[in-house]
Amino acid sequence: MPRVALNTTINGVDVQRMAETVKAIQNNSTLATFQFRAANRWFTGGYNQSTIHGFSAAGQEDTTRTQPFLVEADEPPVLLGKDQSPNPAEYVLHALAACLTTSLVYHAAARGIRIQSVESRLEGDLDLRGFLGLSDTLRRGFEKACERARIPFGLTVESGVIWLAGQANGLPIDMMAIP
């Protein structure tokens, strides 16, 4: 009888490779070392671009990414820019949302939980008086940020939102937590 190949992909994540990666890191902690990079160049006013290319993974320089990514930043007219792209604060929200989503999907895959969809909305409030130096007490960044997520689960009745909250400690971008 032919052996049936196991489908090792859950939520689009190769869980067998994931398990192998975890085991390899447990045996050799230097494989856990990653470095990401961005090189930014100013053009004019609120407009600048970052080139994102090289990174090191598992302690070695990556060779798979042959073309760099170019990411823009600008400010809307009310912040004296031309709104040619999202602004830095919006990219932070994107990074946090993307990190939240990917962490949730990967952690679920590792536990065999199939997810049908993940949608989230992030909002960040800031008071410009902090940045302008018009207040000593206001934060210069987001005063507060909140997210609302909707995660219909396929194979569990577990509440997606409660589960998500429990995963919050597992986010790689925890540096962005607002005190």
Added chain:
Amino acid sequence: MPRVALNTTINGVDVQRMAETVKAIQNNSTLATFQFRAANRWFTGGYNQSTIHGFSAAGQEDTTRTQPFLVEADEPPVLLGKDQSPNPAEYVLHALAACLTTSLVYHAAARGIRIQSVESRLEGDLDLRGFLGLSDTLRRGFEKACERARIPFGLTVESGVIWLAGQANGLPIDMMAIP
């Protein structure tokens, strides 16, 4: 004799409008209130997209941005993705670099300092054992991040790097400071 129009743009920033904005906020602090947003949707594995459209500025909903921005996120193959875009950690570095650059350029413009160029390189180190829950002591995000910036000044002999360091407290994305 005809009146000569003053050139109020420095570093691509309309400093007259900037001064008017500061004065308006000093007179009415509700004008300092901003909210930025991102709506994220998961596709598969490490790939997701954020739609960035509406925001409120000076306490009012913006009406100038008629088209949304779509920003992708993915992971490289070593992190089980297909590398279709920068990953969330790289977007954080982009956001920080862009914020650093824009803050520097705007603060310089407000002081009448003309800048010729700003280039910066950001690196963020992380240890995957934090994210994987293989260590209680390691951070789940960047262990440390550093930036190297080069800012040739046009009209001053001030050291750009020292000046930049002095501006660090003025960055709107100070939430990203690594303890």
